[in-house]
Amino acid sequence: MKIIDSIQKISESSSVAAIGFFDGVHQGHRALINSVRQEAERAGNTSAIVTFRTHPRQVLDSDCRFSLLTTTDEKLELLEKTGIDYAIVLDFTPEMSLLSAREFLQLLKENYNIQALFIGYDHRFGHNRKEGFEDYTAYGKELGVQIFKAEAFSMDKTNISSSIIRQLLETGNIKQANRFLSYRYAITGNVIDGFKLGRKLGFPTANISLLNTEKLIPAHGVYAVETVLPNGEVRDGMLNIGNRPTLERQGDYSIECHIFDFTGDLYGKDLTVCFVSYLRPERKMNSLEELKAQLKEDKQNAILALSQKSIS
Incomplete structure (x- = not known):
């Protein structure tokens, strides 16, 4: 896996990517990453993960005390084990938070050669996160970025998320947290x-x-x-x-x-x-x-x- 932490087009070929903070790189994340890799292989493209060094909530709210499942280094080590080709690590800034969803998609297309993007079932991006999947799809058609919607990944009748795992750890349910993390x-x-x-x-x-x-x-x-x-x-x-x-x-x-x-x-x-x-x-x-x-x-x-x- 190659780590990209500056503006750099992936020159070998266009890339299929997923975007998110990926805290914990849990079973749900891994299902999403598998979908990215499968689509990249089908299309003859490279695979990539777009993530952030700092959680956006911590940037937007200086009083936010956010407990992480993984540090950036731990997250990158776990991502490497998934077989993904690239990890694009962005610094989320107040300026970036002002970008609309369309502007952010354009940034990914122009700066990192991303041609297809998987969106998590509960993930929103863009200024104030006002837009949704239908908007992303419309912007993607305009910009030449194919948009895929990833489905929720469930275990034990639970949609796995980083927040659910945090709750399990905070209540001492280590075995279930580990199960969801893998x-x-x-x-x-x-x-x-x-x-x-x-x-x-x-x-x-x-x-x-x-x-x-x-x-x-x-x-x-x-x-x-x-x-x-x-x-x-x-x-x-x-x-x-x-x-x-x-x-x-x-x-x-x-x-x-x-x-x-x-x-x-x-x-x-x-x-x-x-x-x-x-x-x-x-x-x-x-x-x-x-x-x-x-x-x-x-x-x-x-x-x-x-x-x-x-x-x-």
Whole structure:
């Protein structure tokens, strides 16, 4: 896959494309991308995805606090795995937001040689998103861009979308979120100093500070996880997200990962944690002994969940 992040016509041939933010590159996105690739192959053209570095809502509303399923780099890595030929990454700007749908289609045609465009069933573009599919089709005929409408992609009687997956993660429904994504949701962070209480209880933890603060953090609670170490090795473990209520530290938010059977110094290094299963909500224990007993139970439950890793 070739990444295009400046005005550059795709010179080999005209391109069939789809447009969207593609946060998460989930099962619905992949169905759309498959349609793009099939049409491109049928027409003897290249295939492309048109996406944005920053979500348009964040540009149009400076107060918007938007939680992302994927960073730009993660999104591009996932797009590459789909077999698409090009990823056209645009910088959404206030000036771009003022373009009409026709003007934006003309931009894609003239700047990137796009001859056919798939529009998601619920996707709208152009100033104030006032126009719809019939308008896009009319503009396309005028400009020489064939317009296709992609159908919704459903699983478990649900039209899959990035917003649905965010809701699942925010309520701890990791298994269903992973199923809709087709891979395990993950966060990456740097290991920082903590209170080292876990070490005293026999459960040393890596305290993780997210590298990208816009990444969505799943619901508070305890999870079974797979951890990718700096050397690429994958180890099983469990992770707690929350405020450590047993320590009675108000507002003391943390992400702590206990990696099973691991010894080594991870301070200052980056870890990627892949969520496998939600185990239980975070709750206050009456004593450190009760907390230690609960951690032992959590580990056994995590080992059981990790032995049944299938996403489907």
